[in-house]
Amino acid sequence: MARIRLSPSASLSPRPVPRTALTLLAALMFPLPLRAQSAPEQLPWRFTQVAMASVSGTFLEGPRIATVSSPVGAGLGIGLQRRVRPRLETGVILRALVSPVRATEAGASWSLGSLREVGAVGTASVDGYTGQRVALRLEGAAGIAVLSGVDGALPFSELAVISPSVEAGVALGAPPRAGRREWWFTARANTLRLGRASANAGFTEGWGSRVLLGVRTVR
Numbered sequence: 001m002a003r004i005r006l007s008p009s010a011s012l013s014p015r016p017v018p019r020t021a022l023t024l025l026a027a028l029m030f031p032l033p034l035r036a037q038s039a040p041e042q043l044p045w046r047f048t049q050v051a052m053a054s055v056s057g058t059f060l061e062g063p064r065i066a067t068v069s070s071p072v073g074a075g076l077g078i079g080l081q082r083r084v085r086p087r088l089e090t091g092v093i094l095r096a097l098v099s100p101v102r103a104t105e106a107g108a109s110w111s112l113g114s115l116r117e118v119g120a121v122g123t124a125s126v127d128g129y130t131g132q133r134v135a136l137r138l139e140g141a142a143g144i145a146v147l148s149g150v151d152g153a154l155p156f157s158e159l160a161v162i163s164p165s166v167e168a169g170v171a172l173g174a175p176p177r178a179g180r181r182e183w184w185f186t187a188r189a190n191t192l193r194l195g196r197a198s199a200n201a202g203f204t205e206g207w208g209s210r211v212l213l214g215v216r217t218v219r
Helices: 019-029
Strands: 046-060 067-085 088-105 108-130 135-148 162-173 182-194 206-218
Touching: 046 088, 046 182, 067 108, 108 162, 135 182, 162 206
Parallel strands: none
Antiparallel strands: 046 067, 046 206, 067 088, 088 108, 108 135, 135 162, 162 182, 182 206
8 A cells, every 4th residue: 555655845734713713712711891781861851831721611510500610711831841752741730720700590690700720730742643744642631729719609619729630632733843942732621620628518529621722832
């Protein structure tokens, strides 16, 4: 059998290690520290102002009693709001309203004075539709109101001072753009809890209803 002889000048060289294997080996021997995931950026609070009108307010009605209502009222509010989800904004508004109150019975009508209301509500606004020129939002709010000013007739003469309120409605405006003031026209159905100050009050607890129309700016 023939033998293969290597010449003195011949040499055996190892096969080159693939670059991928070297990279993997280096990563195992000298692991890099994991980079901490950055927290999501918190969007700033924005200042909001609202001017509103209350219409079609009814506080008391029933058989053999006068209907107590407020055809129209006006109010102002200021607050803060912030976007907390891609389609959700929340906030809080402090507001004050004044509503002339009238009583009507058997065709006769007379004034009972003006109902003054100071309160705070938490708000939530969900993006419903956003187009090129118009945007629509679904809105809700809940809070408390301190009532005063009308205390000589039912139900206000025997009404608890602090009343909870809830409301729901829509807001219509231009699509929000960075650096520009937002304008929104709002319409909400509001209900105000009319609770008795004592068990001997001359009316049954219930909810007064009205519609709140407003113009709101956000910056």
